[in-house]
Amino acid sequence: MVRVTRALLREYGRFMDDLRIYVRGGAGGMGHARLGGEGGKGGDVWLVAQEKITLKRIKDRYPRKRFTAGVGANSSVAALRGGKGKDCEVNVPPGISVTTDDGKVFGELNQTGDRLLVAQGGIGGCLATHFLPSKGQRHMIHLDLKLIADVGLVGFPNAGKSSLLTKISHATPQIADYAFTTIKPELGIVKYADFKQITVADLPGLIEGAHANKGRGHKFLKHVERTKQLLFVVDVSGFQLSSTTPFRTAFETVVLLAKELELYKEELRTKPALLAVNKMDLPSAQEKLNEFMEQLQSPQDYMHTLSKKMIPQITVKFKEIIPISAHTGEGIEELIMCLRKVLDEEAEKKIEDYQRQQLRGLRLSEI
Known part of the structure; x- marks a missing residue:
């Protein structure tokens, strides 16, 4: 009986119904003060519900559990308005509720194709910010799987x-x-x-x-x-x-x-x-x-x-x-x-x- 119980516990360890990850939106791009150019907005981090995805697979594929969006492009003479940073999409299984370490509820992803923004990118440098960009949002979030x-x-x-x-x-x-x-x-x-x-x-x-x-x-x-x-x-x-x-x-x-x-x-x-x-x-x-x-x-x-x-x-x-x-x-x-x-x-x-x-x-x- 003891051997069976231990084997069951090892098997249970291969199933995950909660995962803690770090997400960070991309920083905005630098503005061009002399020409009044605006830097690009930083990329956003999105969670996207997909079939055949498990929390265990996410952990195995991304052992550091860090997801960061791209940085916005700087304003330049060639392109006064910098391009937006690349978004980061994290595929998660349907049935996920998302909260932060401090208990803030982001939302839920119940069906395949549902999307949830979890970290916005920073604003690009512009006149209002003295052409200095802002950093993107960053959070430690909990992915909590609840079967539907x-x-x-x-x-x-x-x-x-x-x-x-x-x-x-x-x-x-x-x-x-x-x-x-x-x-x-x-x-x-x-x-x-x-x-x-x-x-x-x-x-x-x-x-x-x-x-x-x-x-x-x-x-x-x-x-x-x-x-x-x-x-x-x-x-x-x-x-x-x-x-x-x-x-x-x-x-x-x-x-x-x-x-x-x-x-x-x-x-x-x-x-x-x-x-x-x-x-x-x-x-x-x-x-x-x-x-x-x-x-x-x-x-x-x-x-x-x-x-x-x-x-x-x-x-x-x-x-x-x-x-x-x-x-x-x-x-x-x-x-x-x-x-x-x-x-x-x-x-x-x-x-x-x-x-x-x-x-x-x-x-x-x-x-």
Whole structure:
């Protein structure tokens, strides 16, 4: 077990979801005082979202992690207005949020082709600056990758999320019978008969205390932010991380997962959520499922098993609850259709909300 765990940690080290780099805009060019010429503006540094780019690849290709734009051309007799310095474009993967060391938010790049200016070039020398150029902006910035997926699988380690992803999509995540098998986010694609496709992200398993960055807490939770809906996956028989940690029933597991999401960011409570009750092929699974469903119908009657600090302020209301077996395939087709149904309903709701806002705006403009 120790050898396996160390191997997993080495593998995790090959995946990067954050990178700190230095960016600097080019200095402006010198003005020509005698002839009143203006120096060229320094080049800018842009981040550009591109497919097939990873943060690890950026680090390997540019080990110094420094990106500098070109200097503006000096004004001269031949060219009184100096040319602009060459821009520097840094290709990054989609799903990047960009911040400075002091916490200033530059913006996000969510789709391929998105561009973000992170360091402006300096102004060329001109009359207003006594023909002296200015330096370009310089920043240490953080590139923070957050997966963008339609569905995010949420569950404690060994709940069967990787096996489920394999069943419903064409992904091939690493699977084994021990906790923390998923050491990096895995994306799968579910394809429907009408050619509709949805992306499903299997994320590293949560543990109690993840909101406080215990385990890989924040590395997991930040990816949840970018998913449109959540699919809770729980073992119908319950869960125990190790012999030194308490055993949690399926009901307690759901409550604790909801609390971890709430403590990390309250907005996560508003995401549409489904519940897949896994491992229904095991002995006594139906009996345990019946008890679990009763607890979900009257959750307040069963909260006494947990301390107050573990109880979420708002109980999760699941759009659908589907018993499944990722091993035998039981309930998988129903789950696949439910994922599509909830996504379509949410998309229609957003369209209706937008139309109502537009109509309200028109009415106000007529007053």
